Amino acid sequence: MTIEILAPAGGQEQLVAAVRSGADAVYLGTGNFNARRNAENFDEAALKGAVEYCHGRGVNVYVTMNTLVKDMELAALYKEIELLAASGVDAVIVQDLAVAGLFKRHCPSMPLHASTQMSIHNLEGVLSAEEMGFSRVVLARELSLQEIEKIARGSNIEIEVFVHGALCMSISGQCYLSSILGGRSGNRGLCAQPCRLDFHSGQRDHALSLKDMSHIAAIDKLIGAGITSLKIEGRMKKPEYVAAAVLACREKVSGQPVDLSDLRAIFSRSGFTDGYLTGKRGLDMFGYRTREDEEAGKTVRGKIASGYRNELSRIPVDMRLTLKEKEKSHLKVTDGKFIIAVQGDIPEADADQEQDHDFAFRSLMKTGGTPFALRTLDTEKEGSLKLPPGKLNAMRREALDKLLEARSRIIPRKFIPPFDPPRMKKQERSPILRVRIENQQQLFAGIDQADKIYLPCNEIDLKIMDRFGDKLIGEMPRLIFPAQEKMVISQLAKLQEAGLQHVCAGNPGS
Template identity: 30%
Template sequence: MNKSELLAPVSDYASFHQGLKAGADAFYFGGKSFGARAYAENLNNLEIKDMVSKAHIFNKKTYATVNTIVFEKEIDEVIEFLDFLYLAGVDGVIVQDLGIVNIILQRYPGLELHASTQMNVRTVKEAKELKKTGFKRIVLPRELSIEEIKNIKDNVDIELEVFIHGALCVSFSGNCLFSSFHGGRSGNRGKCAQPCRQLYQVDENIESYAISPKELNTTAHIKALLDLGITSLKIEGRMKSEDYIYKTTSIYRNIIDNVLLDKVVDYEKFNKDLAILFNRKFTKGFLFNEKNEDFINRESSNHLGVLIGTIISVDRNYISFKTSEDLYFEDGLRILGDDLDAIVINQLEVDGNMVHEAKKNSIVKIRSHYNHNIGSEIYLTSTGRYLIEAKNKEISKINIKGRLYLEDDCLHLQLDDGQNIVTEKSEKVEEGRNANFLERIKEQVLKINDTNYRYLELVMDIEKKIFLPIKDINLLRRNAILKLEEIRENKYPNRKIKDLNYKNKRFNRHPTNLIIKCLTKEQIEASILLGMEDIIVERATLYKYYQEKYPEINFYYYNSRVEEEQDFPNLITNSLGNVKNQVSSWYLNTCNSYALDFLNKYQVKEIGLSTELSFDDIKEMTESFKKRNDNLPNLLMYAYGRVELMLMKYCPLNKESNLLNKGCSLCLDKQHYLKKDGNNYPLIRDKFCHMRILNYQIIDLSNHLQELEEIGVNSFLIDFTIENENEVKEIIEKFNLSLKENITSKDIYLGHLYNKVL
């Protein structure tokens, strides 16, 4: 069984110290920009530098999240931040943007490159490609099963990081555009508005939290991950409080250590503590093949807490109940009833006496905000006892061995931490008269309680009597500790930043064209009748059939975001595993000129641009690229269609129908919708029985093709999903006309073209 790294989140500087006390092996954190938790407190540069130094002193690792997509005008700023991180000594950087990958590989030798879960790396082939590219680690998507992870582990020599606790996304990792297109806050830029946590209707069913997942909890399954040899076990929580980070890390530290020693683990106690800290109910997740019906909490999307009692008496705004948990002054409670009452205990009465603490099974009396009924349930939602526990916990000291000896009439102190050996010497000693003074020297050198170290042993290799002033002995001790500290914190003393270097390239660009993506046979037939020469097909059987029947037409197979890499001659792909000499998808999130450079190394025939780019973003990107190259590669832009807001392993139709197994084919009987605020989001399944949520608004850039062509776009994607044959014909005819002349369509939706995403 392997000892895996326990990786703790850092929400602010205080939470880092709590994670250190709790026994984390490594920490992941964000700066004030470019991290996927933009609304966390995060760290300023001074705090980052201090945190990295302290982490290294304690032999812990630090990983910076620079895992948003980055627009062209932000490139200089992100390079400045990466420069700082590199020289500050961070061990690794977690990224998703291919342009940032490109920059890191060239500019920062020796910096560990970790593929963010947002990159959605889920296949052996893509993992091998990332290893070849220069990645050290992959943060695996939370939708992968333990069996799928084992397949990657067995076939690719690369570090793997797995989420073991915390919030889950209902969408496949890196595949959510819901917040971006409804709220203007991009999850890919760390500003998700969490639309999945809101109320929806599925068709005409009662309103519920239909796509809000429970919290991941793998306490009972840690042994399986250790047995598999997962490099890093990751706790989600950069938006959480310091007591959450301390206690959750402590619990998993305890479980990991006890499992490794084959000791008994008190899972019941640990899970109660975890539930008090934060829960929307718990799930073992798709990681351990959770059933569809047990993945979502339809009743609530907020923290539930733990039931600790029911009201047994009411006296105006005072209630009494028997508590099943210890209660403390300033604990948080939620009382369910006609009025949902959230209170912080500021008066706590037991047996007529005001107290600061009430033991479990006590009858307690507290003040509430509303009148409540006897029998109303009371939940504990927060407690101060975890911070009290953290306050009384010390950071584990670093073990060292010491040796005192004489050389050249100077007293020498040698310290050995098992990795480094340092030696410090004093001024020349004098001849001593008192043999007991050697014990006084040892006594002074042992005084390191106010440092980060503790002696396993201190050997005295001195045989003659000597004398040295106490102040000089103390100085010797302090200087030796300081020298060891400096070596430990300065982990990468020889780092040097390299200049970016790009060779001028020239590309063969094809004439401006339309590319039609079809879901149904009727859509394909209509597109062929209208003379379309580039058609994307989602199903392999249809692709093979039409490719053979119409060899003069360029048919492309759409290699979806969650399927194994295919090897058809013409592909639209979302994976680096088979992007070479193919067309990269618009969902691969190409957002800047350095990402264009990166994909050009794969000789990509055509590069799909992110649907989150504005006109100005594209213009700035193409202008920057042309400054380094003779011209542009072929650029494909999403010009028409219902953008796929989410792609989910979870099926809300199956859940709403109370079915126990997927594969029910409910989605085939009629068109189903997710509904909110009068808007109907079409639900359609993909070829693997995954559920797709489409935008209710249809992007239509037909009025703007010529101005987009002027800034470098030369392919326009028309994405058909639920359109009928007549709608297909009408739309293609309109876009064909718009390639020839400016047209004006009224009341059309432009997506982010002139509505820049945050």
Template identity: 40%
Template sequence: MRNDLPELLAPAGGFPALEAAIEAGADAVYFGGENFGARAFAKNFSRDEIAAAAKLCRAFGVKSYVTLNTLVFDREMRDMLAYAAFLEEAGVDALIIADMGAAALIREKIPTMPLHASTQFSGHNADAARFLAAHGFTRMVAARELSREDLTALCKASPIEIETFIHGALCVCHSGQCLFSSMVGGRSGNRGMCAQPCRLPDKSGNYPLSLKDLSMASRIPELLAAGAKSLKIEGRMKAPEYVFGVTKIYRRLLDERRRATPEEERELAEIFSRSGFTTGYFDGRISSSMLGVRRADDKENSRAQTPFAGLQKKLPLTLAATLRRDAPFTLTVTGARGSVTVTGSVPEAARTAPLDAAALEKNLAKLGGTPYFAEKIDIALDDGLILRVSEINALRRDALAAYAARGEREHVVHTDYTPKPCAKTDTSARTALVMRATNLPADDAFYTFFDLVFLPLAEYLGGDFPRVFGVALPGVIFDGEREKLLADLKEAYARGARHALCGNYGHLALCREAGLVPHGDFRLNVTNGEAAAFALANGFADLILSPELSAAQIRDIGGSVRAVVYGRIPLMLLEKCAAKETSGCEKCADDRAALIDRMGKRFPIFREEPHRNILVNCVPTYAAEHPPLGGQHFIFTVERPAEILRVLDAYRRHLPPAGEIRRLK
């Protein structure tokens, strides 16, 4: 890294892109292997390529980070640990990880491996950063939705490094909170297989969920002032030409600490754009101007890019060879990483043609196939000696290998794995989230059916609900919102609430400060027993498993867990208001807003904060036909009181409710 500048972190979907990032001046590169990375359809790296990539990066003083940021299933945990062990021994500099069960296991078995929390972890406040620091993480990738003020506050308060995105594709949903592709098309974004339904037109032919790409090239001074330690370019699905062109421009802007010129902004747009770029979240200007699609002229400009010519950079070294009579041959290599000296055999007295300095220098200068060139070669050679060329070459290779290995950390790896046992669950325990207070049934039958009912915090504070003892926290609480949220939670406690449905590790501290018992929501993305054990050991009284699990996977986890057995699953948590784009503001207040997709399916939109939305599925998930899955959780969104009671009656009798449903696998 240059002086006090933040790290410039570039993407690589394959080895040519990695070389492009190095050539363009990246300080660090992130890439994925063939498993457990959130870009399953990128070319990605084989194990041999990962080892070579780590070695090449180390030679150039570039950090290498590997993505292990998908959710992991129980049956994959042993393979995941073995893969992480391989990455440690290959010498990568950190893992980018989202699954807290996988992270806890890696910290236990491979304590020397640095961990970075992926943006899929949904970290968006200082409480999340403090939580991660307490569990061994050294960096958090911040949510893309942070404003300048919130990013600055986070960087100032965080005990660990903060990484933020500066260029590339923007998901319209908060990262780690999207189930759209999974629930509708069976391809999980949390497992690296997103089908990008957000990029498709709705029934009217508009694109209300497709955002322009992010470009912070015009905000470099503000970014530097915010204090992030790493600035990240998105694009592991992109070509080497994209990586080289974008990284080169940001390298220049950072080095010169300035904004992009109009010409540089045009150059970025010609490399890749979707109807231009946006800085909407950072600037706090969240509007329709953020929307964009890939136009024909955008594609034409991209096709005109000059092919990347390959890695041309070479690193200078000084080689010093000493051949003395009756002493071993020594070779010292000196470069930016320091010096190493290796020792060979003792040269013999020459019978005919002795070794001369010019011949020795010629052999030592042969550094082809390496990232180095011999800037200077010093030779101290006694007359009349001979040494086989093969020995000179072998010592040169040994010296270069020793030099390249300088600075490697110690590796501690244990790959033995025994799944953690889980206690039996009370299969009669039932909870419900009712999204709107107006839909709460008055009947006693409703309250006797459930052990605990939750209302969203804002709904709870909007009335008097003596039979409701749980509040659901918002999915996102930026640092600028914390003080008000804490006051609201304390007010809820004063009114009788004692429990909180909490879907983010960064919200646990708020629950504790307000005196509320935290219950883990499905937004924690728990898909394995290790993650369940981690959540329960860190303060959650119980938790709701990911709705992406099958019935068999749910039963295998066990413990104090619940499964969503009925409800329209929230598919997206949107900072960019979708209600305005799809239905108009007048339909938002009374929950009449909806996205109508190109197939005519209706996805209701709920307002969580004034302009923060929750998009829910077009049909409810229903699991009454399955044997008991442990604790049961119901989500009521559009259902009126009478319909809620009909659903409960059908569930008791193991009958399907009226209308179309999504069955649990």
């Protein structure tokens, strides 16, 4: 199975750093419908250039459309879908099911990835996403290796996990702290990260700030668990961070020794944690960015940047050189998909027979400065003929330039108009009152007048069911991790047997 290294691209510099460091795919945002609206992001022209650049180098482009969208924004969303269809991107990452529905309607060929903002954290959630037409799920970051493996082994769609980057103090997609404190919702792409402030708990400072996760050392175990894609968090980070993280992942995937010292120096919050993956959760998972952390980054920034200054020759090509008397020389180059043929000068007589196959190979293998690497060369010569190295080099450059142009050509996806805005149904009755309470202690006089009453399932007993009857709706836990599934299923079975008729689920896995 081919494993994908997926890198963040908050802007053009980060995108180039990711590709030249060896990423197999990048994810980026385009406008107001992505969870990092304060990143540089990509406008229409920049997106087109990004797709051309990446596709030319064999790298996929995924676009984040992973925020909740309001009804008044659906017309703008429709325009965004039209733009993405025209740009030829490889997939979109979605949180809002309405967004997924509009893509299915207007650009049905676009692969849909379920964002970590959907908080999918169990097998039932993945299976639900598959039924809804998603081709990949980005799992919640709070899962252990055993839980990840259970999910991956039990599903048929691609599974993506974060292997490095920031952790949410809450659960991604479930945190309202930034929204409540400052009106900047993480589900609207504007999280202000108030959890990084100096909250205190007893003697502990920065009591809500988690260290960044790093599961790079466990990549081989994740691959063994059946993971498709290894994701790096960080669209707000600098290009040197992106390069260091991608390089570390690439080294681990290829079986090389991995030294995380540069990555730790370029960005960490007093080190990294693997507490969720190992199931060892404790206070050592917490940390914040100190002045020493910031100073450490300055010492390695130049070293890391030098590593992606040049193109990474990563795409193997096969060549065939043909030299015939009194005919122009021919060079054919293929990457397995495209075939490029160019002509050169008429070859000269090679009286000394100095130009053999190895000589031609040495000239044509000089692909530096391009994303290509010569894999094989076939030569066809009539008699003793040669072509000066300068002429061979010119043919190679022309052929590889044309090959890169062919690979970079955008292939739009079919877009189906028109936009049909949702129509609000006329209310046939007056508004009704529904009440949600957290526990039985919140019951109040007059609550019986409510049309429906929501109460967590673990707060429901026979007395409550007798009192409210069909009005009662059991609220399922928002999060049901694999270890809790049997308990929840048993609880639901007992409530159903006792007569509970309705439950409310707040997550695809519920």
